[in-house]
Amino acid sequence: xxxxxxxxxxxxxxxxxxxxxxxxxxxxxxxxxxxxxxxxxxxxxxxxxxxxxxxxxxxxxxxxxxxxxxxxxxxxxxxxxxxxxxxxxxxxxxxxxxxxxxxxxxxxxxxxxxxxxxxxxxxxx
Numbered sequence: 164x165x166x167x168x169x170x171x172x173x174x175x176x177x178x179x180x181x182x183x184x185x186x187x188x189x190x191x192x193x194x195x196x197x198x199x200x201x202x203x204x205x206x207x208x209x210x211x212x213x214x215x216x217x218x219x220x221x222x223x224x225x226x227x228x229x230x231x232x233x234x235x236x237x238x239x240x241x242x243x244x245x246x247x248x249x250x251x252x253x254x255x256x257x258x259x260x261x262x263x264x265x266x267x268x269x270x271x272x273x274x275x276x277x278x279x280x281x282x283x284x285x286x287x288x
Contacts, residue, residue, distance in 0.1 A: 170211040172202035185273040199223025214243040229261035
């Protein structure tokens with residue numbers, strides 16, 4: 164099996180570091196972005212197997228990022244996991260139109276995130 168690549172986009176350094184470390188330790192290749200625009204550019208050049216994005220980011224929100232990726236044939240099939248602040252919820256139409264497969268509320272456990280990643284990628288946990 165080839166190594167799966169995951170793009171992680173979050174403007175909070177500690178979350179970016181924890182998520183990246185957990186995914187690398189689980190055998191994934193990880194690329195990171197600190198804002199929505201950087202994530203959009205990386206998604207177009209790297210074509211990751213999965214996007215994990217924060218909702219609130221500078222330059223472009225996570226929802227805008229997912230919508231833009233959905234609009235292009237080259238990136239439309241990249242599944243996404245959205246990280247949101249506790250208590251914040253997206254409308255079902257927002258998640259469907261944006262291609263968001265799962266929502267995870269912050270704070271979250273690394274184990275919870277890894278379970279979601281394996282589910283979205285169709286891998287055995």
